[in-house]
Amino acid sequence: xxxxxxxxxxxxxxxxxxxxxxxxxxxxxxxxxxxxxxxxxxxxxxxxxxxxxxxxxxxxxxxxxxxxxxxxxxxxxxxxxxxxxxxxxxxxxxxxxxxxxxxxxxxxxxxxxxxxxxxxxxxxxxxxxxx
Amino acid sequence: xxxxxxxxxxxxxxxxxxxxxxxxxxxxxxxxxxxxxxxxxxxxxxxxxxxxxxxxxxxxxxxxxxxxxxxxxxxxxxxxxxxxxxxxxxxxxxxxxxxxxxxxxxxxxxxxxxxxxxxxxxxxxxxxxxx
Numbered sequence: 712x713x714x715x716x717x718x719x720x721x722x723x724x725x726x727x728x729x730x731x732x733x734x735x736x737x738x739x740x741x742x743x744x745x746x747x748x749x750x751x752x753x754x755x756x757x758x759x760x761x762x763x764x765x766x767x768x769x770x771x772x773x774x775x776x777x778x779x780x781x782x783x784x785x786x787x788x789x790x791x792x793x794x795x796x797x798x799x800x801x802x803x804x805x806x807x808x809x810x811x812x813x814x815x816x817x818x819x820x821x822x823x824x825x826x827x828x829x830x831x832x833x834x835x836x837x838x839x840x841x842x
Numbered sequence: 843x844x845x846x847x848x849x850x851x852x853x854x855x856x857x858x859x860x861x862x863x864x865x866x867x868x869x870x871x872x873x874x875x876x877x878x879x880x881x882x883x884x885x886x887x888x889x890x891x892x893x894x895x896x897x898x899x900x901x902x903x904x905x906x907x908x909x910x911x912x913x914x915x916x917x918x919x920x921x922x923x924x925x926x927x928x929x930x931x932x933x934x935x936x937x938x939x940x941x942x943x944x945x946x947x948x949x950x951x952x953x954x955x956x957x958x959x960x961x962x963x964x965x966x967x968x969x970x971x972x973x
Contacts (some may be wrong), residue, residue: 726963728859728926752962794859794926795959797935804931828927832857832963842857842927 722766728830729777730810731791732820737764737780740788744821767795767817776814789839790814801833821827856929857963860909860943861935862923863955868912869901871920874951911969921960921969922946935959 726759734740741752752767761780768778775796779789790815797806807826814820830842865871910923920941923946924945929938939957946952962971 724855724963724970725963726970728857728961791926794961799936800934802934803929804890807931814973828859830857830859830926830961832855832965834855840855840857842879 724832724834726832727777727779728794728804728808728828728829729779729789729791730794730797730826730828731789731814732818733786734790734831737761737786737788739763740818741767741791743822745819746818764788765812771817774813774817776817778809779831779833779839781839783839787839789813789831790818791826791829794828855963855965857925857961858909858911859959859961860921860923860931861939861957861959862908862921863946863952863957864960865920865922868920871922871950876949876951878901906945907929908946911964913916921962921971922950925961926959930931 721748734743738754738756741747741754741763742768743754744750747753750770752763752766754760754763762779762781764778771778776792781787792806792810797803798820801809811820811826820826832840833842865874900910900912907928908922908924912919924942925936925937929935933941943952943957960971962969
């Protein structure tokens with residue numbers, strides 16, 4: 712069967728499934744980041760908000776923690792680990808605990824509720840659609 | 843090649859993350875069904891995009907909590923599986939896969955087909971799966 716795998720250069724939509732947290736705004740996310748001073752993270756509504764996340768995103772990328780930022784109206788932030796990183800022998804609960812621990816090394820998640828599975832896509836306009 | 847979700851005619855985009863199987867064609871599904879339901883006794887009936895037969899088949903699987911995504915073009919590849927969001931906290935991925943395989947096996951002959959974690963999006967009717 713021919714199923715198109717991955718994303719070719721003329722496609723600008725990609726899909727994802729992560730276990731993690733949702734922050735309602737870029738401002739909320741930045742305020743929840745630890746070591747803000749060292750990273751030079753400071754929310755400034757006059758500056759392009761997406762670019763302000765680059766320092767923390769670079770660090771999280773190195774730890775295999777994905778961040779998805781809705782670059783449309785809502786500008787919410789999703790942060791988490793890909794569901795495919797879960798080991799076969801690991802329970803979903805164990806994986807969630809591990810992901811939460813990894814994230815909390817960099818971001819305070821106390822106010823964000825329970826860790827969840829987020830399935831979604833990044834559309835052509837940078838918008839994120841959630842299942 | 844394009845894979846089209848059988849029953850979506852508008853320009854909406856949605857995403858999915860399922861544990862399940864890929865099948866070569868709509869006809870293959872019909873040939874593998876274990877169910878004795880007379881609705882599926884239509885060996886010589888040609889599949890038509892969005893036709894009554896596909897609706898019946900989709901309903902049949904959805905009644906058992908399976909997602910059903912079918913290609914709408916020539917060879918109609920089909921994805922059938924259960925959303926990752928129905929996985930229990932105490933389950934391992936292996937156990938969830940076994941449960942899906944067992945439940946699917948009651949409806950359809952699985953044989954030595956490989957069960958997979960499939961992440962993808964339905965982009966305006968075209969289904970694209972991640973690697």
